[in-house]
Amino acid sequence: MSGQGHAIRAAFRSALGAFTLDAAFEAPAKGVTALFGPSGCGKTTLLRCIAGLIRVPDGFFAIDGEVWQDREGRFLPTHRRPLGYVFQEASLFPHLSVRRNLLFGAPRQKTDGRPEIDFDEVVDLLGIRELLDRSPRNLSGGERQRVGIGRALLAQPKLLLMDEPLSALDRRTKAEILPFLEKLRDHFALPIVYVSHDVAEVERLADHVVLVETGHVVGAGPLAEVQSDPSSPLARSRDAAVSLKGVVVGFDAAYGLLDLAISGGRLFAPGPPARAGEERRVHILASAVSLAHDAPGRSSILNAVPAHIIAMKPLDPFEVVAAVALGEDGGGARLLSRMTRKSWVELGFAAGQRVYAQVKSVSLDAGRGEAEP
Template sequence: MTAGSEIDTMAAMAESFAPAVADDLASGGIRARFRLAYAGFALDVDLALPGRGVTALFGHSGSGKTTCLRCVAGLERAGDGLLAVNGEVWQDSAHGVFVPTHKRALGYVFQEASLFPHLTVKRNLEFGQKRIPAAHRRVAWDQAVELLGIGHLLDRMPERLSGGERQRVGIARALLTSPRLLLMDEPLAALDLKRKNEILPYLERLHDELDIPVLYVSHAPDEVARLADHVVLLDQGRVVAQGGLQQTLARLDLPTAFSDDAGVVIEALVGEHDDAYHLTRLDFPGGDVLVARRPEAPGQRLRFRVHARDVSLATTRIEGSSITNALLATVQEVAAADTPAHVLVRLDASGTALIARITRRSLDQLGIVVGRKVWAQIKAVALLG
């Protein structure tokens, strides 16, 4: 398939296909198993993913993320393959089933938006929508335009758009094909930091407001932490781990995957605002933390990240410290870190997982062992959003 035909095929996103061929695949969720081999690389994955929310395919370059996504799209055909999306079977090699790409109800967002340069934004969007019969459209024009904030761009030509604007238009075009599954292959990789920060809030809105499952390929931990509900960690074409975001990030047997970026993601509710000190309290199971004043109203959800390097441990609560965020926690596990001088300590703060990166010397001097109560002092909190 040529690059041009690939883009055209992705834009078509025709009607969904035939009934399931096996009762065990008729339930919801995404079931994907692919085995294929090239010279020097083999993909062998077996995935059971939720049928809603954002699943991140995460790993280093060359780990097989994009190959796996292309198998889902039907752009690569695994000789041994199985794919069912919320009860619809798109591939089952054991029964001779392979639905071609243009008959899979999916949207595909590439690293580059690949808009038609001779068409306005409006006509680019119409190109995606017109391939879907009106009776089968699940995403309305106004909804897609408003979600991506592109109403003021409709009369522009692609050459007059910034990189972030082009990508937002590309996402809107994919949505207007009314997909049952949205595939995003490192959609922020070609953007600078400013443009990434510009587009991330729109991706969060897609997550919050649309009931379309998303497979999101990335090698950027911060993107995964901000957007994902579920994570699949790939390495050399194989699945190293898969599961919920919070549970997977808290695993200590995967430190090399996250390098010195190890840490956890915590879902919290905005509590009270302290206008005198310009602070906001975030509440979650196990305690609360104070952060710089947030604009959100009390009761709104926020996600934040705590890196292992920003957590220190004490056997008693330390008074008179500038570190104001401290949680009582129980040591659950100790594991080797990426250097022989350090260890990673997994903690349970009344239902909220934390990881601390401390020296082996501190581990021995403080007598930190599994089951011990400690105070986890959080030196920094990274708000996601």
């Protein structure tokens, strides 16, 4: 690997006690890159290597052409790496006010070559202005985590690392925090490496995903590309889904339906009014997609898009998952369709065939309530 620009490049190899880490990945130096896998697979270890908290001699890390570590002995210690780190627990200083916690560690001099992240901008984005004069002792778990995120941002980082920041929170508090993380992702031109074992978080927040198993990277790529690969571990999940970018074409106020353009087709989805041109993240479960050889007739299913079957993988002796590419020419976005092996065999489906993908249900912003048009 070389320190080329506009990318995150990481490679670490080491025996750490009984655990062996041998992981490498490349990702864009923008948006959210999720390190995803089961608990204990090495995600946090990989993140700590990126931060320089674990020094691995056989290691390399570079971002935007800036090398933080290489195999020739270069190693920037953590305090010299322009990064922010958000832990599972906020770990605020109890003797300092929220305001002073936010400013703790903020550089005293302006950072070179990067736009300054403004204090008021962070406070308002995270909704913590009314907390500034409080003690951390008087904050809820969600409020503490928002302050921890603000403190990491005000360190003026070039890279933000987030280690399962929602794992210590209950379901209600997670739902409260997720919109703030979406705002953070969309508002700041700041690359984020986000560790999670929760597929719903990854689907809602990530642009790029790195799959980690037992210390190894077993897949990496844009989120929709990895999700729609029937060989991917994500495709084998009972909740397998694909997250796509949709652009609002119109809104039917009489029926409360958004008309969304996706690559290779159009979808209708229940949702609040939106202006033409606005982007929405579209989330489609494999179990909500059925395939048909012929154009469907009158049906309660509003969404039927021409597609081509590109691959199939058995899930077990009785179920399969097929990947289809949307559009008359099969050049559009990819979806997964989960079905019984009986359906696959008796309908004579095969890779290369032109079909219709019938989408029974669509979720917007991948995590808000699913709706069935």
